[in-house]
Amino acid sequence: xxxxxxxxxxxxxxxxxxxxxAITLVVPSFSVVNYKLDTYWLQFGTITEGDDVYYWKxxxxxxxxxxxxxxxxxxxxxxYGGQFTVGGNAPFPMGQFNMYVNxxxxxxxxxxxxxxxxxxxxxxxxxxxxxxxxxxxxYDVALADIEVSNxxxxxxxxxxxxxxxxxGASGSWKNVDTDKLLGGQGYIFHCNTACTITxxxxxxxxxxxxxxxxxxxLLTANEAESTANRSxxxxxxxxxxxxxxxxxxxxxxxxxxxxxxxxAYSIADDxxxxxxxxxxxxxxxxxxxxxxxHKEGRQLTTxxxxxxxxxxxxxxxxxxxxxxxxxxxxxxxxRVVINNEASTDxxxxxxxxKFMSFESSVPQIYTIDSDGNNYAINExxxxxxxxxxxxxxxxxxxxxxxxxxxxxxxxxxDAELNKTIDLTQEGYVFHSEATGGANSSRFTLTxxxxxxxxxxxxxxxxxxxxxxxxxxxxxxKTTTAHKGLYIQNxxxxxxx
Numbered sequence: 001x002x003x004x005x006x007x008x009x010x011x012x013x014x015x016x017x018x019x020x021x022a023i024t025l026v027v028p029s030f031s032v033v034n035y036k037l038d039t040y041w042l043q044f045g046t047i048t049e050g051d052d053v054y055y056w057k058x059x060x061x062x063x064x065x066x067x068x069x070x071x072x073x074x075x076x077x078x079x080y081g082g083q084f085t086v087g088g089n090a091p092f093p094m095g096q097f098n099m100y101v102n103x104x105x106x107x108x109x110x111x112x113x114x115x116x117x118x119x120x121x122x123x124x125x126x127x128x129x130x131x132x133x134x135x136x137x138x139y140d141v142a143l144a145d146i147e148v149s150n151x152x153x154x155x156x157x158x159x160x161x162x163x164x165x166x167x168g169a170s171g172s173w174k175n176v177d178t179d180k181l182l183g184g185q186g187y188i189f190h191c192n193t194a195c196t197i198t199x200x201x202x203x204x205x206x207x208x209x210x211x212x213x214x215x216x217x218l219l220t221a222n223e224a225e226s227t228a229n230r231s232x233x234x235x236x237x238x239x240x241x242x243x244x245x246x247x248x249x250x251x252x253x254x255x256x257x258x259x260x261x262x263x264a265y266s267i268a269d270d271x272x273x274x275x276x277x278x279x280x281x282x283x284x285x286x287x288x289x290x291x292x293x294h295k296e297g298r299q300l301t302t303x304x305x306x307x308x309x310x311x312x313x314x315x316x317x318x319x320x321x322x323x324x325x326x327x328x329x330x331x332x333x334x335r336v337v338i339n340n341e342a343s344t345d346x347x348x349x350x351x352x353x354k355f356m357s358f359e360s361s362v363p364q365i366y367t368i369d370s371d372g373n374n375y376a377i378n379e380x381x382x383x384x385x386x387x388x389x390x391x392x393x394x395x396x397x398x399x400x401x402x403x404x405x406x407x408x409x410x411x412x413x414d415a416e417l418n419k420t421i422d423l424t425q426e427g428y429v430f431h432s433e434a435t436g437g438a439n440s441s442r443f444t445l446t447x448x449x450x451x452x453x454x455x456x457x458x459x460x461x462x463x464x465x466x467x468x469x470x471x472x473x474x475x476x477k478t479t480t481a482h483k484g485l486y487i488q489n490x491x492x493x494x495x496x
Contacts, residue, residue: 004028005034005061006041009040021044025046057079062082062084065087070092073094076097078099084108087113088113094119099240108276118206121205121206122198123138123198123201131190136187136235136279138240138277139202140182140202152191157175165232169356186234186235214292214295217235217293219284219288219291221284227373228353233282233284236280243273248291253376253377255280256279257279262356264354320335321445322405325363325391334366334377336379350377353376364438365390387446392438395434396434399429400428400430402427403423409422410445411446411448412444413445414428415441415442
């Protein structure tokens with residue numbers, strides 16, 4: 001076998017386990033352990049080291065720890081789906097190192113070896129035609145050095161935070177007018193045909209890619225008349241692997257593009273893992289000048305692996321309500337957090353402004369305060385318990401508003417039909433004409449939290465093998481549920 005990682009077997013050429021047990025398997029020296037850990041290849045009677053070759057294509061997990069190394073200076077393709085872990089302190093020189101990234105199954109590198117080097121490095125991002133991609137380069141890239149396959153035409157844009165501060169949300173995307181893209185800075189790009197776009201690293205870029213340290217990103221302040229438009233920064237995951245936001249030294253919400261709309265996440269409340277090169281928006285709180293990405297957050301999968309219960313949440317005085325709008329094809333979510341220590345004013349440390357999707361077919365939902373601020377996350381005191389709920393419907397049809405999570409009771413009032421519905425008991429289906437804009441006069445939410453005011457929710461214990469789809473409290477389908485609350489068949493359930 002000359003594969004750096006054990007190939008997946010869909011059709012076994014051997015007729016019996018006894019046939020395999022009599023065969024000696026010769027594999028690359030650094031891959032012996034990987035073959036012995038594979039459920040198929042371990043069935044061979046003997047697995048020994050063979051002669052190495054000097055080109056490796058990594059398509060599945062490969063670990064070079066305890067100073068195990070490839071011989072010489074091999075060329076390495078870390079391909080889609082590849083998971084490459086390098087540890088120890090022995091030098092690990094490579095010739096050409098190519099990393100292949102897409103949004104569904106990127107190659108990922110988790111390096112803890114300070115002596116990993118390469119003669120040349122590229123990152124190759126594969127994209128579809130006529131789609132905007134939100135991304136962050138892992139290192140500085142000269143525009144003149146960018147290569148694109150299929151003779152594609154493309155454009156890069158950056159987010160003008162100063163324009164946002166002065167003029168509000170509209171018109172803030174600007175074409176890149178410099179000679180390079182900055183590592184750690186967020187951008188969007190668009191290609192007119194499906195292609196692979198290649199970013200070449202210079203010597204400093206190679207050091208950045210192979211870094212084993214914490215990464216610090218400085219944040220920029222931009223004063224604005226409206227707090228919701230102040231001090232926006234567009235940054236991203238600095239590591240060539242997945243990253244758990246739990247380990248960021250930062251507490252304000254982040255906003256990401258999920259492929260059809262923007263989703264805000266609270267580091268205090270949400271589990272979320274950034275993929276390699278994924279970008280996100282943040283606002284700089286007044287007393288915070290940077291984000292520190294601690295290296296402990298690096299991981300090779302999207303699984304949440306930090307210890308259960310380790311998140312510091314003041315559960316006694318914070319009551320979270322996740323409100324979703326959906327039609328047959330798309331959905332969007334907003335959040336209200338009742339916290340009597342918060343303010344009714346927009347707060348940089350805990351509130352998140354609503355970013356409206358630029359895809360008109362995607363319904364949008366958000367709350368509005370008395371100053372006209374639009375919220376994706378609205379943390380506020382109970383006050384009179386009432387919050388104005390707005391929505392956008394780009395096309396005529398039926399929509400459903402539901403509570404994915406309710407730490408208490410939430411009542412929806414439809415002023416157009418003079419109807420009241422308890423969202424903790426059922427979702428509300430309504431018909432909407434295509435608004436051509438937002439409707440902010442139809443719906444109001446009323447919240448009750450604590451004591452007897454809280455409506456109980458149905459709790460159902462479910463076993464690991466029960467055949468039913470599970471969704472987490474952010475509305476994401478999951479197949480790796482741990483203990484906690486989930487949505488199943490439209491009901492809140494408890495996995496014990």
